[in-house]
Amino acid sequence: PRQAGAIVRAAFLRFFQERHGHRRLPSASVRPRGDPHLLFVNAGMNQFKPIFLGTVHPRSELAQYKRVVNSQKCVRAGGKHNDLEDVGRDTYHHTFFEMLGNWSFGDYFKEEACSMAWELLTEVYEIPKDRLYVTYFGGDSSLGLNADEECRDIWLCLGVPASHVLPFPLKDNFWEMGDTGPCGPCTEIHYDHVGGGRNAAALVNQGSPDVVEIWNLVFMQYSREVEGNLIPLPQHHVDTGMGLERLVTVLQNKHSNYDTDLFAPILDAIHKGCGGPRYQGLVGEADIGAVNMAYRVVADHVRTLCVCITDGIYPGLSGAELVLRRILRRAVRFCSEVLHAPPGLLASLVPTVVDVLVSKNCYIINENEAAFLSSLERGRRIIERTVQQMEPSMDFPAEVAWSLYGNLGFPLDLIDLMLEEKGIRLDSAAFDELALEDAKVRGTLQLEGENVHLDVHSLAQLHSNNVPVTDDSPKYAYTLG
Numbered sequence: 001p002r003q004a005g006a007i008v009r010a011a012f013l014r015f016f017q018e019r020h021g022h023r024r025l026p027s028a029s030v031r032p033r034g035d036p037h038l039l040f041v042n043a044g045m046n047q048f049k050p051i052f053l054g055t056v057h058p059r060s061e062l063a064q065y066k067r068v069v070n071s072q073k074c075v076r077a078g079g080k081h082n083d084l085e086d087v088g089r090d091t092y093h094h095t096f097f098e099m100l101g102n103w104s105f106g107d108y109f110k111e112e113a114c115s116m117a118w119e120l121l122t123e124v125y126e127i128p129k130d131r132l133y134v135t136y137f138g139g140d141s142s143l144g145l146n147a148d149e150e151c152r153d154i155w156l157c158l159g160v161p162a163s164h165v166l167p168f169p170l171k172d173n174f175w176e177m178g179d180t181g182p183c184g185p186c187t188e189i190h191y192d193h194v195g196g197g198r199n200a201a202a203l204v205n206q207g208s209p210d211v212v213e214i215w216n217l218v219f220m221q222y223s224r225e226v227e228g229n230l231i232p233l234p235q236h237h238v239d240t241g242m243g244l245e246r247l248v249t250v251l252q253n254k255h256s257n258y259d260t261d262l263f264a265p266i267l268d269a270i271h272k273g274c275g276g277p278r279y280q281g282l283v284g285e286a287d288i289g290a291v292n293m294a295y296r297v298v299a300d301h302v303r304t305l306c307v308c309i310t311d312g313i314y315p316g317l318s319g320a321e322l323v324l325r326r327i328l329r330r331a332v333r334f335c336s337e338v339l340h341a342p343p344g345l346l347a348s349l350v351p352t353v354v355d356v357l358v359s360k361n362c363y364i365i366n367e368n369e370a371a372f373l374s375s376l377e378r379g380r381r382i383i384e385r386t387v388q389q390m391e392p393s394m395d396f397p398a399e400v401a402w403s404l405y406g407n408l409g410f411p412l413d414l415i416d417l418m419l420e421e422k423g424i425r426l427d428s429a430a431f432d433e434l435a436l437e438d439a440k441v442r443g444t445l446q447l448e449g450e451n452v453h454l455d456v457h458s459l460a461q462l463h464s465n466n467v468p469v470t471d472d473s474p475k476y477a478y479t480l481g
């Protein structure tokens, strides 16, 4: 189907990558790196925090990015953004969700960010404009911040009627990653699930399940210091986040995230595993603590458990691990006491969860395959032609291998393998020279002293993993004794 979760995700990534020149990056792990105050990755921007703060090494790969798009695995349980208590009570807060995001690092700002978002929602996804409401920062006198009238005017220029452009205070329209760190005024897009010509402005940001926030566009301009004051960032950035599950709900014409193809197979599997009544959808207050809520909680929590365990966070006794243990125990309680499930139900859901989340993996693999197949064919022909022209005892010329590696994206180990199959060796000393020259030109390698010998396989791996090679990189990663 045209609006299946995996397709919606792919369309987002492609829109920013192909139409608007963003570089596509993979999701980071949900386990935060180098941020001791964060339990889980809670937003797409987490991995870019050093860019916002201006602390990134200027020659690193990260510092080269101007426009980025990705889909980030997020967990919001514990910490500043804690949604655990809402899960199961409503139909649009999860402990684990995917955040689709686009970024400008010192590149475009408010106008382009808003207009790209509007273009995607109304032209690509074809969401009716009259169902959308946008909010902007209404100012805060205690912090001496003015209302973001520039943002309001941008929306009006894009044709959003004034009755759908609403100011909100700090609490709603000033985004902060944590108690300290990058922050700024934001503008949010909300969707009215009911429609029918009514004016739903009064329901925006009121916690109504009928009008739900789908996308947040943050204009990163400040850093919140430990003392609570704001200091301006060296550059202006855009950081956006849209919940995939909420977007898919809109596009599949559902009212609840649990009725989309991202959750329905898991709910079915729960039913198969415990018998009893089927999931009925949200039935209001009567749900609390009852079967329908249990279905939602278990489906949510098992996704979170799968993702966290995959990323190396196990249920345990402190920090994120303790939070995961609480999530697991909540799920166990709902399974056994509300759904009367036999022991083992939770684990039995794992293949279904993997299936749902892995449809993404199938997509990524297919897209990558498509991108490489034609290069593979060209490269194979180049290798064959070169081999035909070679003297019997010659090594494979480094320039050709370098071109396969650099221009056609052949991993070095693949080149080695394909040559080995023909009984030929690469002239690796000459290849190392080329790689070394290239690394110097790109400024990705810092040589200390004369005797550093480049381990080119490691360098290639660092390149392909987008790991910046900087002064602080462990030396063993690119040197051999």
Ligand code: ATP
Pocket (backbone or CB within 6 Å): 076, 083, 092, 093, 094, 095, 096, 097, 099, 175, 213, 214, 215, 216, 241, 242, 243, 244, 245, 246
């Ligand atoms: P809400 O007000 O609904 O709690 P938020 O303002 O806390 O959302 P942001 O921090 O602005 O959310 O995150 C960006 C987007 O991520 C949201 O617009 C929403 O689509 C999605 N999102 C946020 N929290 C969740 C969650 N717990 N479950 C699913 N999606 C979420």
Ligand code: MG
Pocket (backbone or CB within 6 Å): 081, 083
């Ligand atoms: Mg929230």
Ligand code: MG
Pocket (backbone or CB within 6 Å): 172, 213
């Ligand atoms: Mg909000």
Ligand code: MG
Pocket (backbone or CB within 6 Å): 188, 213, 216
């Ligand atoms: Mg928000």
